Amino acid sequence: MDFGIGGRRAVVIGGSSGLGLASGEALAAEGVNLVIFARGHEQLETVRHALAPAHGVRVETVAGDLTKRSDVIGLAGLLRESGGVDILVLNTPRPPSPMRDFLDEDDDTRWSEAYQNQLHGALNVLREVTPLITGNGLGRIIGTTSASVKQPMPRHAISSIFRSGVQAALKHLSLEIAEHAVTVNSVAPATIATPTFAQFHDLEARIAATPLKRSGTLEAFGATVAFLASQHAGLITGQVIQLDGGRTASLV
Structure with a gap:
């Protein structure tokens, strides 16, 4: 299927690793030119040198911190000067570790860190x-949230609260x-087998709690983002696409 977005331009926030990188890779495979915004300059350059020749697209990188308004204004200025953007993929950092229940979250530093990074x-x-x-x-805006915005999960208090915001x-x-004619949607994963996921969660327990009894993949996540960015998703807006293997038990 031709997604019809070849030659478009996407800015991918947090696009140098994990879900952000998977999103960028999937878009680049569809011929989308990328602007990748993340904190680490060296990692950004590694990604640029990997994606551009692999997919024959233009990959620009901007090092910055999304919690610093000045860095984001700088990114916006660069985009404005170069003609704007068609697609925004918004990924935010993970919450503080270890994950805790609400009444155990008594450290203001953790709340402040999570608020700054996630909301x-x-x-x-x-x-x-x-x-x-x-x-x-x-025009497309695609955010990464979490399955916990539909059904709060144990020990995910901070994540549920700020990602719901x-x-x-x-x-x-x-x-x-x-x-x-700009659509806005989010992808809400539960268990995606990223390189760092097992450092923070019991992967086997999470899979056991998933009706499909398997975790998601970075490739599946990226493909979902690419579809939402495509011309075929033009009537989908304001929606949460649950990429959770059936774990979310809510009716809507």
């Missing part, structure tokens, strides 16, 4: 980059900019 940073990006999405009828922002935005 404040996301709002910075949405405020600055959304006005630059041209799209020409194919991101989800609320995306839903509001989907209504506000629909008239400009």
Whole structure:
């Protein structure tokens, strides 16, 4: 299937590793030119040198911290000067480890860190980059949240609370900019076998709690993002796409 997005331009926040990198790889495979924003300059350069020749696309990198408004304004300035962007993929850092239940979260430092990384940073990006999405009828915003925005999971209090805030922002935005033919959706994973996942979670226990009895893959996550960015997803907006193997038990 031709996704119809070859030659488009996407900015991928947190795109140098994990889910962000998987998103960028899937878009590049569809012929999308990339601007990758992340904190580590060296890792960004490694990704650029890998993706550009592999897929024959243009890959630009911008080193910055999404929690610093000045860094995000700088990114927006670069995008504005170079003609805007069609697709925004918004990934935020993981919450503090170890994960805890709400009543065990008594450390203000952890709350502050999670707020800055997961919610404040996301709002910075949405405020600055959304006005630059041209799209020409194919504008797309795709956020990464978590299955816990639909069904809170044990010991995920901080993640559930702040990622739900991101989800609320995306839903509001989907209504506000629909008239400009820009769709806004999120992908909500539960268990994705990233290189670092097993460092923070009991992978076997998570798989056992999943109806399909398997974890997701980075490739499946990236493919979902690419589909939401495609011309075929033009009537999907304001939605949470649950990539959770059936784990979320809510009806909607």
